[in-house]
Amino acid sequence: MSQSYDRGLIEDFGRWREFSAGMWAWILHKFTGWVLIGYLFMHIAVLSTAIDAASGDPATYTDTIQGLESLLVVRVLEIGLLATAVFHILNGVRLLMVDLGVGLEAQDKSFYASLVVTGGIVVASVPTFLGGGVV
Amino acid sequence: MAERYSSFEPNGATWLLQRITAALLVVLLAFHFFQLHFLNHAYEVTFADTQARMEDPAYFATMVLFLVAAAFHGLNGIYNALVNQGIEGTRKTIAKYGLTLAGIVLVAQGIRVAMAMAGVTIS
């Protein structure tokens, strides 16, 4: 048996320029998914201050939330979170359509559309997020 | 063979559940977001408001469902990502139980918080 040369997976990382729409969609979906589950854990952690609040000190909760919300960086991060969530949702809807066998031939266009719509929603939401209460 | 037809293949079941939770999450997240960024603004949130909302059993139940769906969807998603990455054998078993545990902790803590918000205390 002749030996053979296995190029392994390394080559793939040099290939991102050649990735197709479907591949980018998959990568972004995975990435946004990781961010969102991370956020969910953080979110529950922050809300856990409610346990202290319930046992007599409502301010712990209110101050924590309002304190965080008053930071510009948190607001900006929230916009990022929105972008992440909106893309994940729109691409998720796209994937649901794919699962149902609807519009498969337009799968690349729907990916670009979800990117554009995400961008639009994020820009439109900036005033809501940045408005009011920032110190 | 017949007994296999009566139960749902686990892979198919999780695949379907992942889709169902996805659909649920779209609706629930939209509701949650609307509630806390448009109807009420995040920077104005106070414990009293939260408590008021959570005392409504329907709202409470919705939020718990939201949490469970999100936890399942997210952690199952991570599990799938790892499996697709090619983890096998022991590492796969560890990932499976680790993620299940994380999910249980997340949901348990979330329900504790929710109950605290709703004013129910089990210490």
Add this chain to the structure above:
Amino acid sequence: MSTEQDEPTAETTTDADEAPAQTPGDRRREEKQARMQVTERERAEAAAAADETVQLKVFRFDPEVPEKEEPRFDDFHVPYVQGMTVLDALIYARDEFDSSLTFRHSCRQAVCGSDALFINGSQRLACKTQLSALDAPVRVEPLPHQDVVKDLVVDMEHFYDQMEAVEPYMQSEEFPEGELEEQRQSPENREKIKMSTRCIWCGACMSSCNIAAGDNEYLGPAAINKAYRFAMDEREEDDIKEHRMRIMEQEHGVWRCQTQFSCTEVCPKDIPLTEHIQELKREAVKSNLKFW
């Protein structure tokens, strides 16, 4: 202006109503001579101008030959002619420059599926890829995610194993009673499986699938498509279809597909692979829900 002739031959194909001094044949031959001289000169000039050549960068590796043990890329400058495909260029490079250049090829018309290669970053059949459609230099590599045997030849065994793992053969057992009688199949049903039957086993899809790259047990798009071809064929009885769905539902079956569409995009036969995989997922869910 046609002339009546019983037997056309090389000698009898002149027109009657032409100038007497010179037969049309003579005139054409002269013109042909003149044309040939012009084209030859043009060709020589063009070749000299060097922009008529195409540069190929070809992956080389041979575990047995010392200078090829370390994988490398070789440059070949192949004279370009109108209509030239990547395979034509490879054949030229092999026959004229280096006869050890190794690649599989046979039919040259996209039915044998031998020459799926990684050309300019995408899985394509070399025989049906026009050089004019590619940016130069043209980079030719063996299919990714498969072991390289030598140069552009990869080990296809795993691919074949996966293809054969889905029981790729008709299993119906109830045939019509009559002598010389076929099973019936509606034209609609035949149409439904038509695209799936076009697979030529080239392996481009499997090579493009990054799930298949990570999960060696994943059946892969081609094998699932093969299963689809039978599962959707109405000639097979229901219990066989259920048996097929069992194979598709296993952990490394349809569920691994992440709908990246890479396979569908590279398929040289335009088979809607992702669509077929998705349909099998839905079938699997449906057939399971029935029993709840």
Add this chain to the structure above:
Amino acid sequence: MTVHEHDVIVVGAGGAGLRAAIAAHEEGADVAMVSKLHPVRSHTGAAEGGINAALREGDDWELHAYDTMKGSDYLGDAAAVETLAQDAPQEVIDLEHWGMPFSREEDGTVSQRPFGGLSFARTTYAGAETGHHMLHTMYEQVVKRGIQVYDEWYVTRLATTDHDEPADRECTGVVGYELRTGEVAGFKARNGVVLATGGPGQAFDHTTNAVSCTGDGQAMAYRAGVPLEDMEFVQFHPTTLPSTGVLISEGVRGEGGILYNSEGERFMFEHGYANNEGELASRDVVSRAELTEVNAGRGVEDEYVYLDMRHLGEERISDRLENIVHLAEDFEGVNAYEEPMPVKPGQHYEMGGIETNENGATLIDGLYAAGECACASVHGANRLGGNALPELLVFGARAGRHAAASDRADAKLETGRTDESEPEENLDAPVEPGAVDAAGGDTAADGGAVASGDVLEGAVAQERQRIEGMLERDDGVNHADIRAEVQQTMTENVNVFREKEGIKKALRDIREARKRYQEVAVSDPSRTYNTDLIHTIETRNIIDVAETIALGALARTEFRGAHWRAEHQERKDDEWLKHTLVSWEEGRPDLWYKPVDLQGENKVYEPKERSY
């Protein structure tokens, strides 16, 4: 030394090989297939048209046999032709039961369509890719039955005993070379060897055949002493793409596509080649017309003519001829909606081949052949469209069955020399054909048979030595040059048009090629996947087969079917109702003849004018 032992060894895994393997397996034999390609890569997959079979009410095997005999220009053997027509329907039904996706009628039955030269619409088909579906369906059956396939094993030689008379020889196995590892191993066949290696299209430089169609089986059988029959009958297809030889199906002309020359003349009519049928005249007529145009200086680039379908309109083209548009685009870079397609005649099918009877048996005991490499003689001087696929099914199955059962009884056709055969004594060959000089190395001279000891072991040892010799030689001629020379001279001189001096030139060039082959060297020293070596071995086969084609063409001084001779413009039934056979005897070809069998089961086929 490795020896793989099985009851039946099938060499080649295209349509005929797969069918033979299935048939032998059904007989209960332990079958193995040995093929230089993986089965699904075989060239059967490129067949487009269909499978002729008398399946329906109103049709009859006798009609099919009659059409085939007429199409063969009365050079088919009745026993074989009738066997084909009788067995084809069951073969089609078997294929259907194995799942072949035939095109269907509204009521769910298998569709049939009309084809040239047929008196009934009896061509079953699966879209425009009948061969592809057939090949895959049969390979599926091979997988189902667990038949062992040694793929990418190149069979280089037969192991036969060395009796003086070929008819006394026995074939006990084959020698194979594994591409992947460079291993030379023996394959011992307890019951029989079936050759199913396909045609020799690569003897020509412009062919619709795959690059793997190098006539390996024909050359091996020939060197082992089996005669090659009717090799001069080569079918040329009139519409192939100039740069690659990819076939543009007759469908384009059927739908109304027209041919014109560089001066814009619709030459089929304007130059009177076929005033009634025009572009739809039979393949040989159209091919000759095109070449006449090119030779008269009215070709485009002095090479081809145009096939134009633009006037059919985009809608009709995309509806019915969409695949043609893709072919023109992918293989020639031409947009067929906007430009005419360049086409020229190309070698398409070899009617002749290894002489067999209607059971696929050759005159060597234990050696069978089927498919394009064989000649039971159903196609005679010209093959009808849709008859190649049933041939490989019918005779593949019969060869497989007989090889498994070692049952050589009951054949109507005789193989080898008989009382009725006559020698050719006045062949005006310009050079001595055959082996150049056995003393200068046996690379082109061996007779195939092995003298002493275990026949298979001896053959393996000799083959190993030959291969090592080629690999070790440092300086020498590259096979590609020799091959190109043979291909060019064949295309120039033994093409659609044949005239005596040209054929003689071809024979001289082939002689020259043989001489140069004495010094052939393989420059790739690797034992891993050495295609350089494979092509070098193939080139010798091409030389041998090309020579038999040229010899037959020189000998046959008449115009019959696909064989056209400038000096002899009519069919000469008095003199030429006989098959040409070429036997390799002591290193040189010997030409002889045997009469055609026109005595059918129920009637005698009287030669008639072949007009459509």
